Amino acid sequence: MRNRPIPEATVARLPIYLRSLLDMAETTGELTVSSEELARRAGVNAAKVRKDLSYLGSYGTRGVGYDVEYLLYQITRELGLTQDWPAALVGIGNLGRALASYKGFSERGFRISALFDVSDDVVGTETGGLTVRHLDELKEVVAEDNICIGIISTPPNSAQEVAERFVDAGVKSILNFAPSVVNVPPDVNVRKVDLSIELQILSFYQQRTQAIATAREANRRLGAQGQG
Amino acid sequence: MRNRPIPEATVARLPIYLRSLLDMAETTGELTVSSEELARRAGVNAAKVRKDLSYLGSYGTRGVGYDVEYLLYQITRELGLTQDWPAALVGIGNLGRALASYKGFSERGFRISALFDVSDDVVGTETGGLTVRHLDELKEVVAEDNICIGIISTPPNSAQEVAERFVDAGVKSILNFAPSVVNVPPDVNVRKVDLSIELQILSFYQQRTQAIATAREANRRLGAQGQG
DNA sequence: TCGTGTTTGTGATAACGCTCACAAGCTCGT
DNA sequence: ACGAGCTTGTGAGCGTTATCACAAACACGA
Numbered sequence: 001m002r003n004r005p006i007p008e009a010t011v012a013r014l015p016i017y018l019r020s021l022l023d024m025a026e027t028t029g030e031l032t033v034s035s036e037e038l039a040r041r042a043g044v045n046a047a048k049v050r051k052d053l054s055y056l057g058s059y060g061t062r063g064v065g066y067d068v069e070y071l072l073y074q075i076t077r078e079l080g081l082t083q084d085w086p087a088a089l090v091g092i093g094n095l096g097r098a099l100a101s102y103k104g105f106s107e108r109g110f111r112i113s114a115l116f117d118v119s120d121d122v123v124g125t126e127t128g129g130l131t132v133r134h135l136d137e138l139k140e141v142v143a144e145d146n147i148c149i150g151i152i153s154t155p156p157n158s159a160q161e162v163a164e165r166f167v168d169a170g171v172k173s174i175l176n177f178a179p180s181v182v183n184v185p186p187d188v189n190v191r192k193v194d195l196s197i198e199l200q201i202l203s204f205y206q207q208r209t210q211a212i213a214t215a216r217e218a219n220r221r222l223g224a225q226g227q228g
Numbered sequence: 229m230r231n232r233p234i235p236e237a238t239v240a241r242l243p244i245y246l247r248s249l250l251d252m253a254e255t256t257g258e259l260t261v262s263s264e265e266l267a268r269r270a271g272v273n274a275a276k277v278r279k280d281l282s283y284l285g286s287y288g289t290r291g292v293g294y295d296v297e298y299l300l301y302q303i304t305r306e307l308g309l310t311q312d313w314p315a316a317l318v319g320i321g322n323l324g325r326a327l328a329s330y331k332g333f334s335e336r337g338f339r340i341s342a343l344f345d346v347s348d349d350v351v352g353t354e355t356g357g358l359t360v361r362h363l364d365e366l367k368e369v370v371a372e373d374n375i376c377i378g379i380i381s382t383p384p385n386s387a388q389e390v391a392e393r394f395v396d397a398g399v400k401s402i403l404n405f406a407p408s409v410v411n412v413p414p415d416v417n418v419r420k421v422d423l424s425i426e427l428q429i430l431s432f433y434q435q436r437t438q439a440i441a442t443a444r445e446a447n448r449r450l451g452a453q454g455q456g
Numbered sequence: 457t458c459g460t461g462t463t464t465g466t467g468a469t470a471a472c473g474c475t476c477a478c479a480a481g482c483t484c485g486t
Numbered sequence: 487a488c489g490a491g492c493t494t495g496t497g498a499g500c501g502t503t504a505t506c507a508c509a510a511a512c513a514c515g516a
Contacts, residue, residue, distance in 0.1 A: 235472075235473075236472090236473095237472080237473060237474090238473095273474075273475070275474080275475055275476070275477090276473090276474070276475080279473095279474085279475095289481085289482060289483090290480070290481045290482045290483095291481070291482035291483055291484095292482065292483070
């Protein structure tokens with residue numbers, strides 16, 4: 001079990017466990033945590049927690065639980081968060097500025113070390129302690145600062161071009177906030193965060209429950225009519 | 229097939245198809261689109277596109293493809309985007325302000341109709357044409373403006389309380405940008421967007437590929453040593 | 457030392473999702 | 487009218503993920 005590759009679904013949950021454990025370590029004095037408690041905090045099933053953690057190794061003690069600090073360390077290590085990953089952010093609009101000063105990144109070991117744009121209006125301005133540079137300097141800066149992660153927060157029609165510039169500069173990990181699909185070579189990893197897709201999914205289920213409520217209401221009235 | 233419930237995975241892809249189709253309708257003059265073409269634009273498999281669309285109904289024509297306008301309408305309707313969904317945003321920090329003025333929402337029929345915070349520094353200020361109100365007014369405003377969707381962009385430790393206020397006000401759909409798990413009754417739908425989790429997942433795979441490269445390098449040197 | 461109570465680790469199984477492959481069905485030219 | 491050439495819709499098979507259920511392992515008190 002230990003040497004099996006870690007399933008994607010598990011990798012996606014490790015950061016949630018990490019956050020829950022950090023929260024525990026700060027607020028409670030507990031030295032150990034059971035899969036049940038961790039599951040509750042992470043909002044998942046206890047069996048899932050145990051199976052997920054078992055992919056990392058047998059770090060629990062039966063009858064006791066998991067040592068909080070040790071587990072924290074193991075997950076941090078597994079996620080590669082013991083080293084810091086310099087990132088570059090392209091696209092300094094409203095969202096880009098918010099991301100540039102987002103504390104959640106730095107708290108988790110991600111340092112945005114360079115900002116880029118193409119518009120003369122923002123190139124040269126300062127945001128979150130960094131001066132915005134022109135996109136043409138990207139390749140050079142990536143090499144200098146050893147940048148590993150590219151973040152795209154441009155309008156959708158520029159995203160593909162920026163992605164290609166990142167690839168050309170040797171960046172292998174890209175996080176895309178622009179609402180568009182970007183195509184990259186197979187050795188490059190792209191993840192996307194789409195702010196409005198999630199709203200559209202909510203809309204689907206909201207409409208569905210409202211439709212059911214409406215149908216039930218109509219049905220109720222029909223029944224009343226039949227009886228009355 | 230037609231009356232089966234639509235799988236979650238399909239629902240999550242409908243917005244992507246929608247975006248691809250909108251893009252097509254604007255840029256190309258094509259009246260129809262094949263599953264192959266749509267798949268290419270959406271970055272998925274053609275068979276997946278066909279199966280996904282088949283859940284909505286038989287809207288394609290064999291040998292021809294799908295009528296772009298008709299498919300656009302059907303997906304829009306299925307996602308519940310024919311009506312607009314007023315949303316309330318709580319937490320007016322950097323991210324909150326960026327979300328409040330994010331064009332991607334309004335372009336897709338989501339109107340943020342009220343902003344809330346608790347800090348005296350921001351209550352009363354204006355952002356994106358709306359005046360920030362105090363969180364205590366939430367319930368009242370939700371009822372007045374018929375708000376269906378709640379968006380949370382507070383610090384993590386306030387998220388749960390805000391979620392409960394939304395639930396109390398009768399909101400059934402919540403989008404959570406705060407990096408924390410929120411618990412709600414089963415009839416309320418919460419989706420989360422976590423900006424840094426995606427980075428952590430990237431970090432995992434980045435580390436993995438770097439580790440492989442390092443091991444291969446070490447192995448190469450060992451081989452050279454053995455031979456030399 | 458042994459029994460009781462607790463919690464992990466993991467087979468087994470079920471549910472879900474993805475991909476393939478191909479018949480059914482359409483268009484168009486002859 | 488008919489055959490050639492496409493493209494859809496979907497059954498079948500496979501891989502992944504979730505859940506259950508329980509033996510193995512530990513702590514602790516008597």
